[in-house]
Amino acid sequence: MSDEKKNGDFLDEVTSEEYKYGFVTDLESDQSPRGLSEDIIRFISKKKNEPDWLLEFRLKAYRHWLTLEEPDWALIHHPPIDYQDIIYFSAPKPKEKLKSLDEVDPELLDTFNKLGISLEEQKQLAGVAVDAVIDSVSVKTTFQDTLAKHDIIFCSFSEAVQNHPDLVKKYLGTVVPYTDNYFAALNSAVFSDGSFCFIPKGVRCPIELSTYFRINAANTGQFERTLLIAEEGGYVSYLEGCTAPQRDENQLHAAIVEIIVMDDAEVKYSTVQNWYPGNKEGKGGIYNFVTKRGLCKGKNSKISWTQVETGSAITWKYPSCVLLGDHSVGEFYSVAVTNNYQQADTGTKMIHLGKNTRSTIISKGISAGKSNNSYRGLVRVSKNADNARNYSQCDSLLLGDQCGAHTFPYIKTGNETSTVEHEATTSKISEDQLFYCQQRGIDMEKAIGLIVNGYAKQVLNKLPMEFAVEAKKLLEITLEGSVG
Amino acid sequence: MEKKIKTIYPLEEILFKHFGEHTDEWKKSDHPSVTALRHEAISYFEKHGFPNQKMEKWRSTNLTGVYEEPLEIFDRHVAFDKKLSDIFLCEVHGFNTQVISMLNGSFYSPENHEITITNEGVIVGSMASAFKKYPNLVEKYFGKISGYQDDGFKAVNAAFWRDGVFVYVPDGVEVKNTFQLIKILNQPNLMVNTRNLIVLGKNSRLTFLHCDDSVNHNTGLTNTVNEIVLHENAELELYKLQNLNDDSALLNQTYVHQDANSRLKVNVLTLNGGMVRNEITDQLNGQGAESQISGLYLMDKEQHIDNQIFVNHNVPNCNSSQLFKGIMDDEATGVFNGFIYVARDAQKTNAFQRNNNVLITSAAHIDTQPHLEIYADDVKCSHGATVGQLDNEGMFYLMQRGIPYSDARMLLLFAFADEVISKINIEALRISIEDMVKRRLRGELSICDRCVLHCSNPEQPIVFDIDISKI
Amino acid sequence: MLLNIKNLHVSIAGKEIIRGLNFSVNKGEIHAIMGPNGTGKSTLAAAITGREGYEITKGEIIFKGQVINDWSPDKRANEGVFLSFQYPIEIPGVSMTNFMRTALNARREYKELPPIPAGEFLKKMEEKKKLVEIHSKLTNRSVNEGFSGGEKKKNEIFQMALLEPELAILDETDSGLDIDALKVVANGVNQLKSDENAFIVITHYQRLLDYIVPDFVHVMYNGRIVKSGGKGLALELEERGYDWIKDQFDD
């Protein structure tokens, strides 16, 4: 990263390209047949050489899923998803077992290079360890040695199942049980890989951990699962990035993230979601149905979610915090941008159970084109959550008169010593601000990019530097062509 | 969507039976459009039944208890045999009102006064009589503003209503006296379905006070549907005062249609009641229309309040605001669901919404959902909701000036409520409501006061211990 | 002629504010425009800079020989028109540095020049900051956010210094300034002034004109320029007020 970029002027780099991650990599992959059944689940489990208890877990989830119906309360519309038309397992064919990077399929390396993610450690952005998940399988985790020195476990979910089965068994499904919702049940039945991270007692992870997800193969769904545990006094900042190729059909992504944080521990979880959003006419794009939840189990524990959502045809996502430990803190910072025919229904849940728990919600929605962008959030203060505090601010910005911006907060309070405050505004981009920029010679499109980035700054500032740079560019690219 | 086999509740059974037994008889006296509506509505009800908590708008209000009650569907006309003042003790002092009385769901007045028309052409009276006397006028509006398909209660109302109040103000007429509708149930275990229609012609004006009161501790369920039409540049001030006993359930469902430049001002004051649900659906259908809807609710014991306010900006250049404030004591539960909808092209919309709550005990509970759904870009919309305690700094300030804790608290509670009360334009009414609220906050108000206007004892002056002006 | 305005009529929301205004500016000149509140001075500035909602119903604005009536505001800016706003707006979250660099590069792109290198840009910033004695802490903040009234005005001059326009319109840049700041602003203008550029100074106070000496003073009333003269006219207005003008031109 040159100083140039750090100076914060990213506009020059915004080219007119549309979705620049839309290439397809020609990889040989190992796929399951289309469709979902107990046999497919057994196939996945066998492929991954899983212990019986995990197969049982999957089957229970699958049987439960069969009893459920797709939720319909979100402000999103899509043709029915044919769950039998999806390939639930697709893995780039491994060349035996990889010992060094030299053995990684060069096509694959190239894919990640195009994405701007280098798997070669020496070229790595200083201080970021990467786990790369392509289609359903983790292909490479970097910086293993550095992490091992601190006894930090950071590996693919499959490896964790093989090497740390007790930990996985202890925590899997404890924050997001498979009964939680339709997509959680589906994921629990078919998840193929994901990342696993364990921060031992008293360890502050010295580098940022990061997972890049990519859907590559056609007709596949991606169902990854992330499990993150921070023991007493532990700290980690975790980044997640997602891209997918440009395809005409819709692809399903249904992930689960579970976080468990013990006494005095802290997890920062940042996401830049840039799945393919579909084209200008609304054709194609990823259906992104994700369940993310963190449990602040210990005293003074803290979970902070930051998300920049620019991609996906549909986003259905509510990263949540269950504030169980006394004095625990939950934060949610979100920027969601929708353009063309994108639909986003996203927000958070803050469940206050412990005493003196605090939560903050800052949500900035930006809608353009013919898109719909909804904030949906729940703040619940239970009877025993004395002195719980919540502050929420949800702003929406409308660009153009064909889009929608919606705010659906749900506040449920049952404790008289708690304080909950919610504020929201909806407005269009200020004409005075636009004129001011234009008077200084900045054209309309750039002016909008500038103002929107300013508007989202409170959230973007929460992202680690490298991610913030990418996020700013994404905001501008997403909004391209939204005026005129 | 309906796939599960529903349970039939006792009250549903009673209703079906009642309908079967009376439909032929009703048909004889009903206007044909009413007969048709009754049948459409009952078949909707047969299909959907009463609302349940799976429905978004009913998520936080559970009426199963009421559905289990073997209530009597009261639609008998009560012969006028007593003096009005024996039943309606509310003597309204301080401002001119024209009192309209309803007893157990029927218009209550001497036979020949069932419907009156003034020199200016203002029509006031029984809905049933209005249908006979002015069929064309009534039919033009009746059932057109509300939707019986919204849920089971509206359907039941459309199928079972027998009477209500009809008010018509012709173009250009400004009604000077406030109309005061007093509704009382004086018999036990009744379900009454009443239907009111208020039509304001162009450039007309009306102030309407709608009181729902209990005079005893009987159980009862009142299911009211109000339809209101404001033609161009008409102005309606509507006050709803609700002071019912703890065993009463009240559903007050109001639908408003606003034409261009019309102005609606609603103030809903809920002082007591076992279960009170106010639904207001305001359709801003003409440019330049304005809507101001506010409410205050003071609940305690195991009371439940549910305010559902829907303001739909269907056309450009309208303004709306909603302000609801509540104080929840004991084990009271409350719901506020405010919904602002701005249609595509409804540009230059200003819409504001606020809900503030104070919880007094840890057993009290409030759910608030201030929602915005916006499809136009040149709009200014905002909402805010808070749940909390009294302002600590304010408490300290008052106590520092020597005011004891309990007085300071009372003062601040009153100040909290006063933001809504101060929106009452009729001074005499405002003063009287202020007194009621003060006494309510001190826990002194009960239905023994008969009516919110505490006419049972008009002589007894009500003074508040602390004179705010001295601070 | 740098700017030539012919029989200009401008309406806001259907209401005619500028009603047949003629006005021209040559390179190297400073013009002061004075006039009672609400006579259309800011409206004129908005029309020259192409603000939306200010509808030119008749007449022409000619800048450097081209009719610019239909040009977008950014095109006019990049051609060299700068407005120091009467009420500069705040743009939360957009840093001054980023903002100015974007503006400067937009101009360079318009002139088909490569973007300014970071080092050079920072040097230029420092240089111009000194010129208007603007504090570094201000340029590190978001555009105008939390600036005092006077700081906002100084910030406008700072931007003018960076962008080096050919025609600068200062709309009441002096109001809200303390005496020292007023001198700073005037000093900025005087240093930038050359034979190649021109200034239109809208003001209510003759005091500014002691520091920025105008070649011409115009009085605007009811949407027209009703009187023009030299610096002496400003002194006369200071002394006599506007009543005599109003009496003469009320319709």
Ligand SMILES: Nc1ncnc2c1ncn2[C@@H]1O[C@H](COP(=O)(O)OP(=O)(O)OP(=O)(O)O)[C@@H](O)[C@H]1O
């Ligand atoms: N957006 C607007 N909508 C309607 N009228 C406007 C608008 N902007 C300005 N006006 C009116 O146009 C007239 C001229 O305004 P303008 O701001 O140009 O005056 P001015 O000469 O700059 O006054 P001042 O000395 O107070 O700055 C005023 O009557 C003003 O009220």
Ligand SMILES: [Mg+2]
């Ligand atoms: Mg001005």
